[in-house]
Amino acid sequence: MSEDEKPDLKSQISEAMKKVVLTGVGTIFLTEETIRNYLGEFKLPKEMWGGFLENAARTKKEFLDLFAKETAAILSRVDFASEARKFFEGQKMRVTIEISFDKRGE
Numbered sequence: 001m002s003e004d005e006k007p008d009l010k011s012q013i014s015e016a017m018k019k020v021v022l023t024g025v026g027t028i029f030l031t032e033e034t035i036r037n038y039l040g041e042f043k044l045p046k047e048m049w050g051g052f053l054e055n056a057a058r059t060k061k062e063f064l065d066l067f068a069k070e071t072a073a074i075l076s077r078v079d080f081a082s083e084a085r086k087f088f089e090g091q092k093m094r095v096t097i098e099i100s101f102d103k104r105g106e
Contacts, residue, residue, distance in 0.1 A: 016052075
């Protein structure tokens with residue numbers, strides 16, 4: 001790589017990183033193809049693409065693991081029977097059922 005290419009590559013990498021960071025948490029939900037399309041305007045080396053994609057996959061996995069853990073922790077503290085009872089107290093409920101029996105073929 002010549003000295004002339006280095007600043008250009010650095011600026012492209014810098015711009016790509018800014019774009020990824022500005023996308024924020026939304027990048028967690030991007031597919032590999034979407035990331036390639038999103039950063040496609042930058043002419044990055046294959047190693048950089050591999051790094052971006054690997055980092056995105058790792059971040060997505062870590063986020064989803066943490067999200068599942070936190071959701072389970074919150075739901076484990078909820079007494080659903082008590083909450084349902086609170087909701088239905090003072091509520092008026094009407095249920096209407098219509099049942100029909102028809103002969104087959106008619």
